[in-house]
Amino acid sequence: xxxxxxxxxxxxxxxxxxxxxxxxxxxxxxxxxxxxxxxxxxxxxxxxxxxxxxxxxxxxxxxxxxxxxxxxxxxxxxxxxxxxxxxxxxxxxxxxxxxxxxxxxxxxxxxxxxxxxxxxxxxxxxxxxxxx
Amino acid sequence: xxxxxxxxxxxxxxxxxxxxxxxxxxxxxxxxxxxxxxxxxxxxxxxxxxxxxxxxxxxxxxxxxxxxxxxxxxxxxxxxxxxxxxxxxxxxxxxxxxxxxxxxxxxxxxxxxxxxxxxxxxxxxxxxxxxx
DNA sequence: CCTTGCATCTCTAGTCACTATAGATGCTAC
DNA sequence: GTAGCATCTATAGTGACTAGAGATGCAAGG
Numbered sequence: 602x603x604x605x606x607x608x609x610x611x612x613x614x615x616x617x618x619x620x621x622x623x624x625x626x627x628x629x630x631x632x633x634x635x636x637x638x639x640x641x642x643x644x645x646x647x648x649x650x651x652x653x654x655x656x657x658x659x660x661x662x663x664x665x666x667x668x669x670x671x672x673x674x675x676x677x678x679x680x681x682x683x684x685x686x687x688x689x690x691x692x693x694x695x696x697x698x699x700x701x702x703x704x705x706x707x708x709x710x711x712x713x714x715x716x717x718x719x720x721x722x723x724x725x726x727x728x729x730x731x732x733x
Numbered sequence: 734x735x736x737x738x739x740x741x742x743x744x745x746x747x748x749x750x751x752x753x754x755x756x757x758x759x760x761x762x763x764x765x766x767x768x769x770x771x772x773x774x775x776x777x778x779x780x781x782x783x784x785x786x787x788x789x790x791x792x793x794x795x796x797x798x799x800x801x802x803x804x805x806x807x808x809x810x811x812x813x814x815x816x817x818x819x820x821x822x823x824x825x826x827x828x829x830x831x832x833x834x835x836x837x838x839x840x841x842x843x844x845x846x847x848x849x850x851x852x853x854x855x856x857x858x859x860x861x862x863x864x865x
Numbered sequence: 866c867c868t869t870g871c872a873t874c875t876c877t878a879g880t881c882a883c884t885a886t887a888g889a890t891g892c893t894a895c
Numbered sequence: 896g897t898a899g900c901a902t903c904t905a906t907a908g909t910g911a912c913t914a915g916a917g918a919t920g921c922a923a924g925g
Contacts, residue, residue, distance in 0.1 A: 609901060619902085620884060628882085639891045641902055653864040657834055662794020665882080674845065675857045685857075686846050693842040700835050702789055703828055710825040713806070714818050725807045725817075732785035741872060751873085752913060760911085771920045773873055797911080867925085874919065880912085890903065895896100 605635075605643035615652045622652065630655055630668065661699070667692065705730045737767075737775035747784045754784065762787055762800065793831070799824065837862045 612619045625631040631652060634642045651672070658668045670688050709730035744751045757763040763784060766774045783804070790800045802820050841862035 607901075618884070621882090623903095624883060637891085639902090641891065650860050650864040654860045657863045657865075659882090660794055661831060661834060662792055671859055675860050689842045689845050693839065693846065696835055696839045696842065699793060700832065700839065702793060703832050703835065707825065707828045707832065710821045710828065713821050714825065727803055728782050728786045728807055731789045732782040733789070739872075750913075753911090755874095756912060769920085771873090773920065791911095869922105869924085871922095872920075875917095877914105877916085879914070882911095883909085885908070886906085888904095891901075893898105893900090895898085 605645055606649075608642050608644065611644045611648060611652065614649055615656060617652055617656055625652070625655060628665075630665075630672065663695075667695065702731060737777055738781075740774045740776070743776045743780060743784065746781055747788060749784055749788055757784070757787060760797075762797075762804065795827075799827065834863060 608619055608622055626633055634644045637643060671692060674685055674688060709727050740751055740754055758765055766776045769775060787800060803824060806817055806820060841859050
């Protein structure tokens with residue numbers, strides 16, 4: 602397959618380090634790619650998307666278990682609707698909580714930047730914005 | 734000070750484990766509290782808010798360095814406006830990126846839950862929603 | 866007072882998710 | 896075919912906790 606790429610190309614395309622890619626394969630987040638006769642990994646297009654997804658999830662602070670659940674939604678599209686919906690709803694609730702907190706933080710950062718005209722910041726309520 | 738609380742009470746109020754609280758103190762995220770004559774820690778109200786803030790930041794996947802920057806905005810309210818604004822703007826850009834990704838994920842989860850009426854999920858585009 | 870017992874203390878070691886290094890082998894281009 | 900960078904496996908190290916061991920603190924009952 603000519604369009605298959607090496608682990609180095611995959612790393613460059615996604616910004617993910619090579620050992621991390623192998624680590625994700627080891628713990629089962631990335632499926633094992635095919636190998637050449639000389640035992641080097643060859644990745645296909647779907648690996649690029651999947652790795653990008655995993656990276657964004659990690660950046661957003663999702664637990665490994667949550668990432669597995671989300672990937673399971675892709676891996677088992679023939680699962681009964683109920684099961685998939687239940688997982689999706691749990692994840693959605695989590696996503697909504699995160700959105701609310703980020704919005705609060707965003708508002709406070711914007712307020713700080715906006716009211717900074719005088720020369721000194723009067724007060725910072727970042728902690729209060731996120732402490733609940 | 735009667736309103737001071739022990740590390741155990743702080744742990745219960747914030748849901749943070751006791752060794753983690755001591756760890757945050759060790760790495761300088763939480764200020765050292767005063768001690769009793771017998772050397773046990775006594776926390777004040779501001780510690781509760783600050784620890785809650787740190788926890789939410791960790792859950793949202795902020796790097797330790799980012800958390801330090803955000804806390805610095807609180808710790809140095811007398812800093813010149815420019816410096817504070819610069820930090821706040823950097824953090825704000827980061828927060829906005831996260832918000833955009835979470836919104837994309839939210840939309841896709843909602844679409845999946847919504848179109849699931851038939852009995853099987855037709856297709857899952859979660860990966861595409863977050864792969865970019 | 867003094868004990869009983871749970872809470873804290875410090876210190877060391879273990880876990881999880883990477884990340885870096887070492888030494889061997891693969892692959893492409895002269 | 897060989898120079899040289901890429902990839903391979905395997906092991907060790909880092910950052911951020913997390914769990915234990917053994918010693919001391921401290922409120923409550925006798």
